[in-house]
Amino acid sequence: MYKWTSFVGAIAVSVLASVSASHAQSNDSLTDIKTRGTLRVGMADSVPSQSKNPNTDQWEGYNVDMAQNLAGQLGVKLEIVDASWSTLIPGLVAGQYDIAMSDLFATPKRAQTVAFTNAYMSLGFSWVVRADFPGDDAGKLNETSITIANLSGGAMGDVIRKYAPKAKIKEVASDNVFSPHLEVASGRADATLMDHYNNLQFLKQEGGKKVRILGGDVQFQQTPMAYAVRPGDQRLLNFLNTWIAYNQTTGLSEELRRKWYGF
Amino acid sequence: MFSILTDLLPDFLLRYWPALVSGALVSLKFLAWAIAIGFPAGMGIAVIQLNGPALLRLPVIALVEMVRNTPLLVQLWWIHFAIPILFGARSSPEVSAAIGLALSSACYFSENIRGGLLALPEGQREAATGLGIGRWCLWTRILLPQAIIDTLPASANTVLSFFKATSILSVIAVPELMMTAMRISSRTADPIGVLTTMTLIYAVLGGGIAFALRRLEAALMLRSRR
Structure with a gap:
Protein backbone atom coordinates (compact mmCIF):
# COMPACT_ATOMS: atom_id res chain seq x y z
CA MET A 1 0.00 0.00 0.00
CA SER A 122 -6.58 9.06 6.60
CA LEU A 123 -5.17 5.85 8.05
CA GLY A 124 -3.32 5.19 11.30
CA PHE A 125 -0.16 3.16 11.71
CA SER A 126 0.61 0.38 14.16
CA TRP A 127 3.72 -1.58 15.11
CA VAL A 128 3.98 -5.28 14.29
CA VAL A 129 6.50 -7.07 16.51
CA ARG A 130 7.75 -10.64 17.03
CA ALA A 131 5.22 -12.67 19.04
CA ASP A 132 7.82 -13.05 21.83
CA PHE A 133 8.66 -9.33 22.00
CA PRO A 134 8.52 -8.35 25.68
CA GLY A 135 5.74 -6.00 26.81
CA ASP A 136 3.70 -3.39 24.99
CA ASP A 137 5.95 -0.35 25.36
CA ALA A 138 6.85 1.15 21.96
CA GLY A 139 9.73 2.93 23.70
CA LYS A 140 11.57 -0.41 23.80
CA LEU A 141 11.85 -0.29 20.02
CA ASN A 142 14.21 2.66 20.31
CA GLU A 143 17.26 0.55 21.12
CA THR A 144 20.42 -0.08 19.12
CA SER A 145 19.82 -3.83 19.42
CA ILE A 146 16.45 -3.58 17.64
CA THR A 147 16.06 -4.10 13.86
CA ILE A 148 12.99 -2.60 12.20
CA ALA A 149 11.98 -3.69 8.70
CA ASN A 150 10.76 -0.92 6.40
CA LEU A 151 9.18 -1.18 2.96
CA SER A 152 11.50 0.90 0.76
CA GLY A 153 9.93 3.93 -0.85
CA GLY A 154 7.01 3.89 1.57
CA ALA A 155 5.91 6.69 3.86
CA MET A 156 6.75 4.68 6.99
CA GLY A 157 10.53 5.17 6.92
CA ASP A 158 10.34 8.71 8.27
CA VAL A 159 7.86 7.67 10.95
CA ILE A 160 10.10 4.81 12.07
CA ARG A 161 13.09 7.16 12.26
CA LYS A 162 11.01 9.62 14.29
CA TYR A 163 9.86 7.08 16.91
CA ALA A 164 12.91 4.81 16.99
CA PRO A 165 15.97 6.82 15.90
CA LYS A 166 18.40 4.45 17.64
CA ALA A 167 17.06 1.28 16.03
CA LYS A 168 18.66 -0.29 12.98
CA ILE A 169 16.41 0.04 9.94
CA LYS A 170 16.36 -2.79 7.43
CA GLU A 171 15.10 -1.61 4.06
CA VAL A 172 13.01 -4.18 2.19
CA ALA A 173 12.62 -3.48 -1.54
CA SER A 174 9.53 -5.29 -2.80
CA ASP A 175 6.18 -4.74 -4.46
CA ASN A 176 4.67 -7.12 -1.93
CA VAL A 177 3.24 -5.06 0.91
CA PHE A 178 3.72 -7.93 3.37
CA SER A 179 7.47 -8.35 2.81
CA PRO A 180 8.40 -6.44 6.02
CA HIS A 181 5.90 -8.56 7.98
CA LEU A 182 7.63 -11.68 6.67
CA GLU A 183 10.97 -10.26 7.86
CA VAL A 184 9.51 -10.06 11.36
CA ALA A 185 7.76 -13.45 11.17
CA SER A 186 10.99 -15.12 10.03
CA GLY A 187 12.98 -13.52 12.86
CA ARG A 188 15.20 -11.34 10.62
CA ALA A 189 13.69 -8.20 12.12
CA ASP A 190 12.12 -7.37 15.49
CA ALA A 191 9.40 -5.05 14.25
CA THR A 192 7.85 -3.23 11.31
CA LEU A 193 5.50 -0.29 10.93
CA MET A 194 2.59 -0.41 8.53
CA ASP A 195 -0.94 0.92 8.33
CA HIS A 196 -3.19 -0.73 10.85
CA TYR A 197 -5.54 -2.17 8.24
CA ASN A 198 -2.82 -4.22 6.50
CA ASN A 199 -1.38 -5.31 9.84
CA LEU A 200 -4.74 -6.77 10.82
CA GLN A 201 -4.98 -8.60 7.49
CA PHE A 202 -1.55 -10.19 7.96
CA LEU A 203 -2.38 -11.30 11.50
CA LYS A 204 -5.30 -13.38 10.24
CA GLN A 205 -3.01 -15.62 8.17
CA GLU A 206 -0.51 -18.38 8.85
CA GLY A 207 2.52 -16.07 9.02
CA GLY A 208 0.60 -13.85 11.42
CA LYS A 209 0.91 -16.42 14.20
CA LYS A 210 4.55 -15.48 14.73
CA VAL A 211 3.86 -11.76 15.14
CA ARG A 212 1.53 -9.50 17.09
CA ILE A 213 0.47 -5.86 17.06
CA LEU A 214 2.16 -3.88 19.79
CA GLY A 215 -0.34 -2.68 22.36
CA GLY A 216 -3.12 -4.81 20.91
CA ASP A 217 -5.10 -2.37 18.82
CA VAL A 218 -3.13 0.86 19.16
CA GLN A 219 -3.08 3.08 16.07
CA PHE A 220 -1.19 6.32 15.92
CA GLN A 221 -0.21 9.14 13.55
CA GLN A 222 -3.30 9.28 11.37
CA THR A 223 -1.78 10.14 7.98
CA PRO A 224 -3.72 11.69 5.09
CA MET B 1 -13.13 -38.09 -1.88
CA PHE B 2 -13.11 -34.78 -3.68
CA SER B 3 -14.01 -32.87 -0.53
CA ILE B 4 -11.06 -34.44 1.33
CA LEU B 5 -8.76 -33.20 -1.41
CA THR B 6 -10.24 -29.71 -1.44
CA ASP B 7 -10.03 -29.51 2.36
CA LEU B 8 -6.30 -30.14 2.14
CA LEU B 9 -5.73 -27.40 -0.41
CA PRO B 10 -5.19 -23.86 0.81
CA ASP B 11 -8.17 -21.55 0.43
CA PHE B 12 -6.41 -19.18 -1.98
CA LEU B 13 -5.74 -22.06 -4.40
CA LEU B 14 -9.41 -23.00 -4.54
CA ARG B 15 -10.43 -19.40 -5.12
CA TYR B 16 -7.68 -18.21 -7.41
CA TRP B 17 -6.44 -21.23 -9.37
CA PRO B 18 -7.92 -19.88 -12.64
CA ALA B 19 -5.90 -16.69 -12.10
CA LEU B 20 -2.70 -18.67 -11.49
CA VAL B 21 -3.31 -20.72 -14.65
CA SER B 22 -3.94 -17.53 -16.59
CA GLY B 23 -0.80 -15.89 -15.15
CA ALA B 24 1.30 -18.92 -16.11
CA LEU B 25 -0.15 -18.81 -19.64
CA VAL B 26 0.75 -15.11 -19.92
CA SER B 27 4.34 -15.96 -18.87
CA LEU B 28 4.48 -18.72 -21.51
CA LYS B 29 2.96 -16.39 -24.11
CA PHE B 30 5.72 -13.83 -23.57
CA LEU B 31 8.33 -16.60 -23.70
CA ALA B 32 6.87 -17.83 -27.00
CA TRP B 33 6.99 -14.26 -28.29
CA ALA B 34 10.63 -13.84 -27.19
CA ILE B 35 11.57 -17.02 -29.10
CA ALA B 36 9.38 -16.41 -32.16
CA ILE B 37 10.73 -12.90 -32.72
CA GLY B 38 14.10 -13.17 -31.01
CA PHE B 39 15.40 -16.31 -32.70
CA PRO B 40 14.93 -15.31 -36.37
CA ALA B 41 16.02 -11.74 -35.56
CA GLY B 42 19.03 -13.19 -33.75
CA MET B 43 20.00 -15.12 -36.88
CA GLY B 44 19.81 -11.93 -38.92
CA ILE B 45 21.84 -9.99 -36.37
CA ALA B 46 24.52 -12.72 -36.25
CA VAL B 47 24.88 -12.71 -40.04
CA ILE B 48 25.04 -8.91 -40.17
CA GLN B 49 27.70 -8.88 -37.45
CA LEU B 50 29.87 -11.32 -39.40
CA ASN B 51 29.11 -10.45 -42.98
CA GLY B 52 27.10 -7.23 -43.17
CA PRO B 53 28.14 -3.88 -44.64
CA ALA B 54 30.05 -1.68 -42.15
CA LEU B 55 27.21 0.88 -42.16
CA LEU B 56 24.83 -1.74 -40.76
CA ARG B 57 27.37 -3.77 -38.80
CA LEU B 58 28.52 -1.05 -36.42
CA PRO B 59 25.07 0.04 -35.18
CA VAL B 60 24.04 -3.62 -34.80
CA ILE B 61 27.17 -4.41 -32.75
CA ALA B 62 26.50 -1.31 -30.62
CA LEU B 63 22.88 -2.42 -30.07
CA VAL B 64 23.90 -5.96 -29.09
CA GLU B 65 26.52 -4.70 -26.66
CA MET B 66 24.09 -2.16 -25.20
CA VAL B 67 21.43 -4.81 -24.62
CA ARG B 68 23.83 -7.46 -23.34
CA ASN B 69 25.51 -5.12 -20.89
CA THR B 70 22.40 -3.63 -19.29
CA PRO B 71 19.83 -5.41 -17.11
CA LEU B 72 16.48 -6.33 -18.68
CA LEU B 73 14.77 -4.48 -15.83
CA VAL B 74 16.52 -1.24 -16.78
CA GLN B 75 15.71 -1.76 -20.47
CA LEU B 76 12.03 -2.32 -19.66
CA TRP B 77 11.91 0.86 -17.59
CA TRP B 78 13.54 2.81 -20.36
CA ILE B 79 11.23 1.44 -23.06
CA HIS B 80 8.10 1.88 -20.92
CA PHE B 81 8.79 5.53 -20.10
CA ALA B 82 10.95 6.76 -22.96
CA ILE B 83 8.58 5.75 -25.77
CA PRO B 84 5.63 7.89 -24.58
CA ILE B 85 7.90 10.87 -23.98
CA LEU B 86 10.16 10.70 -27.02
CA PHE B 87 7.58 9.62 -29.60
CA GLY B 88 4.33 10.82 -28.06
CA ALA B 89 2.86 7.31 -28.44
CA ARG B 90 1.32 5.60 -25.43
CA SER B 91 2.74 2.24 -24.58
CA SER B 92 0.82 -0.33 -22.56
CA PRO B 93 2.74 -2.62 -20.18
CA GLU B 94 2.20 -5.51 -22.61
CA VAL B 95 3.56 -3.58 -25.60
CA SER B 96 6.60 -2.35 -23.64
CA ALA B 97 7.22 -5.90 -22.41
CA ALA B 98 6.93 -7.34 -25.92
CA ILE B 99 9.40 -4.81 -27.32
CA GLY B 100 11.85 -5.29 -24.45
CA LEU B 101 11.77 -9.09 -24.53
CA ALA B 102 12.05 -9.34 -28.32
CA LEU B 103 14.99 -6.93 -28.38
CA SER B 104 16.81 -8.63 -25.56
CA SER B 105 16.24 -12.21 -26.74
CA ALA B 106 17.28 -11.30 -30.31
CA CYS B 107 20.61 -10.03 -29.01
CA TYR B 108 21.23 -13.07 -26.79
CA PHE B 109 20.26 -15.57 -29.51
CA SER B 110 22.45 -13.69 -32.00
CA GLU B 111 25.49 -14.14 -29.76
CA ASN B 112 24.85 -17.90 -29.51
CA ILE B 113 24.48 -18.25 -33.27
CA ARG B 114 27.46 -15.98 -33.98
CA GLY B 115 29.60 -18.23 -31.77
CA GLY B 116 28.38 -21.26 -33.75
CA LEU B 117 29.15 -19.57 -37.07
CA LEU B 118 32.65 -18.62 -35.94
CA ALA B 119 33.35 -22.22 -34.91
CA LEU B 120 32.64 -23.58 -38.42
CA PRO B 121 35.76 -24.42 -40.45
CA GLU B 122 36.74 -21.64 -42.86
CA GLY B 123 37.21 -24.31 -45.56
CA GLN B 124 33.44 -24.70 -45.93
CA ARG B 125 33.05 -21.17 -47.22
CA GLU B 126 36.00 -21.51 -49.53
CA ALA B 127 34.67 -24.81 -50.90
CA ALA B 128 31.20 -23.34 -51.41
CA THR B 129 32.67 -20.33 -53.24
CA GLY B 130 34.82 -22.66 -55.33
CA LEU B 131 31.73 -24.67 -56.29
CA GLY B 132 29.94 -21.49 -57.33
CA ILE B 133 27.32 -21.66 -54.55
CA GLY B 134 25.63 -18.30 -54.04
CA ARG B 135 25.81 -16.31 -50.79
CA TRP B 136 22.15 -16.77 -49.92
CA CYS B 137 22.43 -20.54 -50.35
CA LEU B 138 25.74 -20.61 -48.45
CA TRP B 139 24.24 -18.90 -45.42
CA THR B 140 20.76 -20.43 -45.36
CA ARG B 141 21.54 -23.99 -46.45
CA ILE B 142 25.08 -24.59 -45.21
CA LEU B 143 26.36 -22.28 -42.47
CA LEU B 144 23.30 -21.26 -40.43
CA PRO B 145 21.75 -24.74 -40.06
CA GLN B 146 25.03 -26.11 -38.73
CA ALA B 147 25.58 -23.16 -36.42
CA ILE B 148 22.03 -23.38 -35.04
CA ILE B 149 22.28 -27.11 -34.32
CA ASP B 150 25.78 -26.81 -32.83
CA THR B 151 24.64 -24.08 -30.45
CA LEU B 152 21.35 -25.68 -29.42
CA PRO B 153 22.49 -26.29 -25.81
CA ALA B 154 23.39 -22.59 -25.45
CA SER B 155 20.11 -21.51 -27.05
CA ALA B 156 18.18 -23.86 -24.76
CA ASN B 157 19.85 -22.10 -21.85
CA THR B 158 18.80 -18.74 -23.28
CA VAL B 159 15.20 -19.96 -23.59
CA LEU B 160 15.18 -21.05 -19.94
CA SER B 161 16.73 -17.74 -18.87
CA PHE B 162 14.01 -15.83 -20.70
CA PHE B 163 11.30 -18.00 -19.16
CA LYS B 164 12.59 -16.94 -15.74
CA ALA B 165 13.05 -13.36 -16.92
CA THR B 166 9.32 -13.07 -17.67
CA SER B 167 8.89 -12.58 -13.91
CA ILE B 168 10.66 -9.21 -14.28
CA LEU B 169 7.70 -8.03 -16.37
CA SER B 170 5.72 -7.75 -13.13
CA VAL B 171 7.58 -4.51 -12.39
CA ILE B 172 5.78 -2.76 -15.23
CA ALA B 173 2.47 -4.44 -14.22
CA VAL B 174 2.22 -7.16 -16.89
CA PRO B 175 -0.23 -9.72 -15.45
CA GLU B 176 2.12 -12.70 -15.68
CA LEU B 177 2.60 -15.38 -13.02
CA MET B 178 4.63 -13.28 -10.59
CA MET B 179 2.28 -10.27 -10.79
CA THR B 180 -0.75 -12.54 -10.40
CA ALA B 181 0.81 -14.21 -7.37
CA MET B 182 1.54 -10.80 -5.82
CA ARG B 183 -2.07 -9.76 -6.39
CA ILE B 184 -3.39 -12.94 -4.78
CA SER B 185 -0.93 -12.50 -1.91
CA SER B 186 -2.22 -8.95 -1.24
CA ARG B 187 -5.82 -10.13 -1.30
CA THR B 188 -5.35 -13.15 0.92
CA ALA B 189 -2.55 -11.73 3.13
CA ASP B 190 -0.96 -15.18 2.76
CA PRO B 191 2.37 -14.46 1.06
CA ILE B 192 4.04 -17.66 2.25
CA GLY B 193 1.43 -19.99 0.77
CA VAL B 194 1.06 -18.02 -2.46
CA LEU B 195 4.81 -17.57 -3.04
CA THR B 196 5.44 -21.28 -2.38
CA THR B 197 2.76 -22.22 -4.91
CA MET B 198 4.23 -19.77 -7.42
CA THR B 199 7.70 -21.28 -6.94
CA LEU B 200 6.32 -24.77 -7.56
CA ILE B 201 4.54 -23.64 -10.73
CA TYR B 202 7.77 -22.04 -12.02
CA ALA B 203 9.71 -25.22 -11.16
CA VAL B 204 7.23 -27.51 -12.94
CA LEU B 205 6.99 -25.30 -16.04
CA GLY B 206 10.76 -24.71 -16.15
CA GLY B 207 11.37 -28.46 -15.80
CA GLY B 208 8.89 -29.14 -18.61
CA ILE B 209 10.55 -26.60 -20.89
CA ALA B 210 14.02 -28.01 -20.12
CA PHE B 211 12.81 -31.54 -20.86
CA ALA B 212 11.18 -30.50 -24.14
CA LEU B 213 14.33 -28.65 -25.21
CA ARG B 214 16.52 -31.67 -24.46
CA ARG B 215 14.24 -33.86 -26.59
CA LEU B 216 14.37 -31.31 -29.41
CA GLU B 217 18.14 -31.12 -29.11
CA ALA B 218 18.51 -34.90 -29.25
CA ALA B 219 16.19 -35.17 -32.27
CA LEU B 220 17.99 -32.46 -34.24
CA MET B 221 21.46 -33.73 -33.30
CA LEU B 222 20.47 -37.20 -34.50
CA ARG B 223 19.19 -35.92 -37.82
CA SER B 224 22.24 -33.86 -38.49
CA ARG B 225 24.89 -36.32 -37.31
CA ARG B 226 27.80 -35.87 -39.61
Missing part, protein backbone atom coordinates in the same frame (compact mmCIF):
# COMPACT_ATOMS: atom_id res chain seq x y z
CA TYR A 2 2.77 2.30 0.81
CA LYS A 3 5.58 1.06 -1.31
CA TRP A 4 5.28 4.16 -3.32
CA THR A 5 7.76 4.70 -6.02
CA SER A 6 11.30 5.06 -6.97
CA PHE A 7 11.87 8.78 -6.71
CA VAL A 8 15.04 8.28 -8.70
CA GLY A 9 12.90 6.87 -11.49
CA ALA A 10 10.54 9.81 -11.27
CA ILE A 11 13.42 12.25 -11.46
CA ALA A 12 14.93 10.41 -14.46
CA VAL A 13 11.59 10.55 -16.23
CA SER A 14 11.24 14.25 -15.39
CA VAL A 15 14.63 14.91 -16.97
CA LEU A 16 13.66 12.89 -20.04
CA ALA A 17 10.39 14.80 -20.24
CA SER A 18 12.09 18.15 -19.98
CA VAL A 19 14.55 17.41 -22.79
CA SER A 20 11.76 16.30 -25.07
CA ALA A 21 10.02 19.59 -25.69
CA SER A 22 8.18 18.34 -28.79
CA HIS A 23 6.01 16.04 -26.70
CA ALA A 24 5.88 18.09 -23.54
CA GLN A 25 2.87 17.48 -21.30
CA SER A 26 0.07 19.97 -21.36
CA ASN A 27 -0.40 21.89 -18.12
CA ASP A 28 -4.16 21.74 -18.45
CA SER A 29 -5.17 18.09 -18.20
CA LEU A 30 -8.76 19.06 -17.39
CA THR A 31 -9.22 20.48 -20.89
CA ASP A 32 -7.34 17.50 -22.38
CA ILE A 33 -9.65 15.04 -20.56
CA LYS A 34 -12.78 16.81 -21.83
CA THR A 35 -11.43 17.02 -25.39
CA ARG A 36 -10.30 13.40 -25.36
CA GLY A 37 -13.55 12.19 -23.77
CA THR A 38 -11.58 9.82 -21.53
CA LEU A 39 -10.24 10.14 -18.01
CA ARG A 40 -7.02 8.17 -17.62
CA VAL A 41 -6.32 7.01 -14.10
CA GLY A 42 -3.16 5.20 -13.00
CA MET A 43 -3.57 2.53 -10.33
CA ALA A 44 -1.22 0.19 -8.47
CA ASP A 45 -2.50 -2.83 -6.55
CA SER A 46 -3.41 -2.42 -2.92
CA VAL A 47 -6.32 -4.09 -1.16
CA PRO A 48 -8.98 -2.80 -0.43
CA SER A 49 -8.24 0.56 -1.98
CA GLN A 50 -7.75 -0.54 -5.59
CA SER A 51 -6.74 -3.92 -6.86
CA LYS A 52 -7.25 -6.07 -9.90
CA ASN A 53 -9.33 -9.15 -9.18
CA PRO A 54 -6.97 -11.92 -10.36
CA ASN A 55 -9.88 -14.07 -11.57
CA THR A 56 -11.85 -11.45 -13.49
CA ASP A 57 -8.91 -9.17 -14.38
CA GLN A 58 -11.10 -6.19 -13.45
CA TRP A 59 -10.10 -3.37 -11.09
CA GLU A 60 -12.18 -3.05 -7.92
CA GLY A 61 -12.00 -1.16 -4.65
CA TYR A 62 -12.62 2.19 -3.00
CA ASN A 63 -10.66 4.25 -5.51
CA VAL A 64 -12.16 2.38 -8.47
CA ASP A 65 -15.67 3.43 -7.35
CA MET A 66 -14.31 6.93 -6.76
CA ALA A 67 -12.73 7.05 -10.23
CA GLN A 68 -16.04 5.96 -11.79
CA ASN A 69 -17.81 8.73 -9.94
CA LEU A 70 -15.16 11.22 -11.07
CA ALA A 71 -15.51 10.20 -14.72
CA GLY A 72 -19.28 10.50 -14.36
CA GLN A 73 -18.97 14.01 -12.94
CA LEU A 74 -16.73 14.99 -15.84
CA GLY A 75 -19.04 13.33 -18.36
CA VAL A 76 -16.24 11.25 -19.86
CA LYS A 77 -15.28 7.56 -20.06
CA LEU A 78 -12.98 6.02 -17.48
CA GLU A 79 -9.79 4.27 -18.51
CA ILE A 80 -7.72 2.65 -15.75
CA VAL A 81 -4.07 2.28 -16.69
CA ASP A 82 -2.24 -0.57 -14.95
CA ALA A 83 0.83 0.49 -12.99
CA SER A 84 2.96 -1.05 -10.27
CA TRP A 85 4.09 0.78 -7.13
CA SER A 86 7.47 1.25 -8.78
CA THR A 87 6.04 2.84 -11.92
CA LEU A 88 3.03 4.76 -10.53
CA ILE A 89 4.66 8.18 -10.22
CA PRO A 90 7.10 7.91 -13.17
CA GLY A 91 4.05 6.93 -15.28
CA LEU A 92 2.18 10.03 -14.09
CA VAL A 93 5.14 12.29 -14.89
CA ALA A 94 5.54 10.60 -18.30
CA GLY A 95 1.90 11.41 -19.13
CA GLN A 96 0.61 7.84 -19.31
CA TYR A 97 -2.38 8.96 -17.22
CA ASP A 98 -3.90 12.15 -15.81
CA ILE A 99 -4.13 11.20 -12.13
CA ALA A 100 -2.59 8.60 -9.86
CA MET A 101 -5.56 7.35 -7.83
CA SER A 102 -3.99 4.94 -5.39
CA ASP A 103 -3.77 5.06 -1.62
CA LEU A 104 -0.79 7.38 -1.48
CA PHE A 105 0.16 8.90 1.85
CA ALA A 106 0.57 12.62 1.27
CA THR A 107 3.83 13.64 2.91
CA PRO A 108 5.80 16.90 2.45
CA LYS A 109 8.74 14.94 1.00
CA ARG A 110 6.56 13.40 -1.72
CA ALA A 111 4.78 16.68 -2.40
CA GLN A 112 8.07 17.97 -3.81
CA THR A 113 7.72 15.55 -6.73
CA VAL A 114 3.98 15.56 -7.43
CA ALA A 115 1.01 17.79 -6.61
CA PHE A 116 -1.32 16.21 -4.07
CA THR A 117 -5.03 16.87 -3.77
CA ASN A 118 -6.59 17.50 -0.37
CA ALA A 119 -6.85 14.34 1.72
CA TYR A 120 -9.75 12.02 0.91
CA MET A 121 -9.15 9.74 3.91
CA MET A 225 -4.10 9.88 1.80
CA ALA A 226 -4.52 11.87 -1.39
CA TYR A 227 -4.54 11.63 -5.18
CA ALA A 228 -1.59 12.91 -7.21
CA VAL A 229 -1.42 14.94 -10.42
CA ARG A 230 1.52 16.39 -12.31
CA PRO A 231 3.05 19.49 -10.73
CA GLY A 232 1.63 22.60 -12.39
CA ASP A 233 -1.66 20.92 -13.34
CA GLN A 234 -3.52 23.52 -11.31
CA ARG A 235 -6.98 23.48 -12.96
CA LEU A 236 -7.31 19.72 -12.55
CA LEU A 237 -6.06 19.99 -8.96
CA ASN A 238 -8.67 22.67 -8.15
CA PHE A 239 -11.40 20.59 -9.72
CA LEU A 240 -10.36 17.45 -7.80
CA ASN A 241 -10.30 19.33 -4.48
CA THR A 242 -13.82 20.62 -5.10
CA TRP A 243 -14.94 17.10 -6.02
CA ILE A 244 -13.36 15.57 -2.88
CA ALA A 245 -15.00 18.17 -0.61
CA TYR A 246 -18.33 17.61 -2.37
CA ASN A 247 -18.10 13.82 -1.86
CA GLN A 248 -17.53 14.37 1.83
CA THR A 249 -20.64 16.50 2.17
CA THR A 250 -22.85 14.10 0.18
CA GLY A 251 -21.67 11.11 2.25
CA LEU A 252 -20.23 9.21 -0.75
CA SER A 253 -16.74 9.03 0.81
CA GLU A 254 -18.12 7.56 4.01
CA GLU A 255 -20.39 5.12 2.20
CA LEU A 256 -17.51 3.78 0.10
CA ARG A 257 -15.18 3.61 3.11
CA ARG A 258 -17.68 1.40 4.92
CA LYS A 259 -18.16 -0.71 1.80
CA TRP A 260 -14.45 -1.40 1.20
CA TYR A 261 -12.66 -0.87 4.52
CA GLY A 262 -15.46 -1.93 6.82
CA PHE A 263 -15.17 0.99 9.26
